Amino acid sequence: MDFGYFHEEESEQFAFYRIPQILFKDEKFAKLSTDAKVLYGLFLNRVSLSKKNHWIDEQGRVYVYYTLENIQEDLHCASQKAMKLLKELESYGLIERVKQGLCKPDRIYVKNYILYQKSPVRSDENHQTGIVKITSQDSWKSPPNNIKNNNTECSNTNPFLSEDGKGTDTRAEYRDYFIRTLNLDILKERNPYDDGQIDEILEILLDAVCSNRKQIRIAGDDKPAQVVKSQLMKLDSSHIEFVLDCMKQNTTQIRNVKQYILAALYNAPLTINNYYQSLVQHDMATGKI
Numbered sequence: 001m002d003f004g005y006f007h008e009e010e011s012e013q014f015a016f017y018r019i020p021q022i023l024f025k026d027e028k029f030a031k032l033s034t035d036a037k038v039l040y041g042l043f044l045n046r047v048s049l050s051k052k053n054h055w056i057d058e059q060g061r062v063y064v065y066y067t068l069e070n071i072q073e074d075l076h077c078a079s080q081k082a083m084k085l086l087k088e089l090e091s092y093g094l095i096e097r098v099k100q101g102l103c104k105p106d107r108i109y110v111k112n113y114i115l116y117q118k119s120p121v122r123s124d125e126n127h128q129t130g131i132v133k134i135t136s137q138d139s140w141k142s143p144p145n146n147i148k149n150n151n152t153e154c155s156n157t158n159p160f161l162s163e164d165g166k167g168t169d170t171r172a173e174y175r176d177y178f179i180r181t182l183n184l185d186i187l188k189e190r191n192p193y194d195d196g197q198i199d200e201i202l203e204i205l206l207d208a209v210c211s212n213r214k215q216i217r218i219a220g221d222d223k224p225a226q227v228v229k230s231q232l233m234k235l236d237s238s239h240i241e242f243v244l245d246c247m248k249q250n251t252t253q254i255r256n257v258k259q260y261i262l263a264a265l266y267n268a269p270l271t272i273n274n275y276y277q278s279l280v281q282h283d284m285a286t287g288k289i
Contacts, residue, residue: 219263239268
């Protein structure tokens with residue numbers, strides 16, 4: 001079978017399933033099988049579909065329906081393998097199955113991997129898992145397609161507020177997550193003169209993902225908080241370096257630095273490729289390369 005090569009931005013033509021990097025990089029998930037990690041990615045994909053179908057319980061928690069037959073079909077495996085993977089995810093506290101009876105399919109809750117406790121705990125009959133609960137499970141919802149460009153003229157001096165004295169453990173968990181996922185120690189070694197700015201960027205990220213508000217202002221527009229959080233959870237170290245570069249290249253007066261940085265972080269996954277491509281084209285045109 002002979003496949004073609006990718007050219008320019010052709011990779012954007014595909015739809016992708018998202019599998020969190022932490023499942024591959026964190027030691028506590030080292031023994032979780034690759035197939036189970038893939039299945040967790042499929043579960044995350046169904047969370048956004050559940051929101052559209054209004055599959056939300058009385059406590060505001062999103063649940064999914066994913067039958068054994070569906071898993072077999074998606075993973076091209078036998079029923080025994082599908083059941084083994086489900087039990088594997090349960091043992092790590094990444095999903096929770098609730099029987100409904102009357103021949104109805106199980107109601108499955110996909111758990112937030114970010115606040116996973118240090119040691120995996122097996123589920124008991126009451127479905128107690130090794131997950132620390134947080135107030136929102138919206139961090140993995142997909143963002144809308146229409147994103148506006150950065151606006152440095154925003155006048156709102158307080159676009160978001162952190163939890164006022166509440167959820168300090170949650171903020172600490174997110175801090176550990178971003179430090180690990182963004183490789184901030186390595187980032188500071190590569191950018192020794194930007195140490196303070198990197199710390200400031202981290203605090204802005206934490207303010208946003210721990211916000212109690214239903215909407216967060218991005219470049220002059222109030223966007224649903226869950227959309228902003230989802231976008232920020234996609235960031236990696238290259239996006240942080242991109243934001244640092246943007247700040248160095250900017251020559252206009254920034255009236256609200258915090259709002260500017262937040263907008264740059266939010267837009268980074270969408271604009272980073274075009275930004276660096278334009279720099280290459282500029283260097284080629286000027287004979288630098």
